[in-house]
Amino acid sequence: MSFVSGVGRFTVAAALMSCLGFTLVQAAPPQVTTQVKSRQDKLRDMGGALKAITDELKKSKVDFDNVIIPNTQTIKDRSAYLLNWFPKGTGPETGVKTYALPALWQKNDEFQKLGKEMQAEAVKLEQIANSRNQDALKAQAVAIGKACKACHDPYRSPDYEKENEE
Numbered sequence: 001m002s003f004v005s006g007v008g009r010f011t012v013a014a015a016l017m018s019c020l021g022f023t024l025v026q027a028a029p030p031q032v033t034t035q036v037k038s039r040q041d042k043l044r045d046m047g048g049a050l051k052a053i054t055d056e057l058k059k060s061k062v063d064f065d066n067v068i069i070p071n072t073q074t075i076k077d078r079s080a081y082l083l084n085w086f087p088k089g090t091g092p093e094t095g096v097k098t099y100a101l102p103a104l105w106q107k108n109d110e111f112q113k114l115g116k117e118m119q120a121e122a123v124k125l126e127q128i129a130n131s132r133n134q135d136a137l138k139a140q141a142v143a144i145g146k147a148c149k150a151c152h153d154p155y156r157s158p159d160y161e162k163e164n165e166e
């Protein structure tokens with residue numbers, strides 16, 4: 001009896017909440033939280049690596065061995081896996097804090113294409129770094145920056161920039 005009325009009360013409460021426009025947001029499953037955190041860490045490494053390269057290129061003497069080459073390797077290695085970091089079910093609908101937009105799964109062909117284009121730019125970046133041609137490297141650093149942005153503009157929430165201002 002008390003069980004029945006308990007359920008009844010819950011149903012009424014839920015109906016009332018949905019009338020009022022509330023949605024019951026469930027806590028994100030722990031493995032989703034881990035997956036999202038791990039991809040954000042790796043993306044941050046890529047961002048740090050690109051920044052290290054562009055900062056180094058502003059100096060009069062560029063350190064290829066200790067700065068440029070290892071950082072281009074980080075970007076190249078990570079970029080090869082980027083498309084594996086976004087399995088279905090790791091978006092904001094899970095309640096987890098992510099800047100990935102749902103459009104990424106809705107227009108997944110385009111997302112994949114942008115990921116592959118960036119990957120190709122990362123391969124070139126590393127090759128040019130190894131050739132030690134500073135002017136070509138500057139141009140390629142700009143090109144890869146554009147390839148990152150080409151995906152961030154449609155598929156990463158603008159909240160990222162708002163919340164992570166330097």
Ligand code: HEC
Pocket residue numbers: 036039040041043044045046047048050075097098099100101104111112114115116118144147148149151152155156157160
């Ligand atoms: C194919 C799409 C795509 C490409 C290409 C891409 N990113 Fe991202 N990036 C994302 C998405 C989506 C997120 C949001 C991830 C999340 O919050 O779960 C993101 C997040 C980030 C973040 C924020 C991580 C954090 O939460 O602190 C950084 C930094 C970043 N990317 C750097 C880069 C760099 C550097 C490149 C290019 C070398 C790049 N990304 C290329 C899709 C992409």
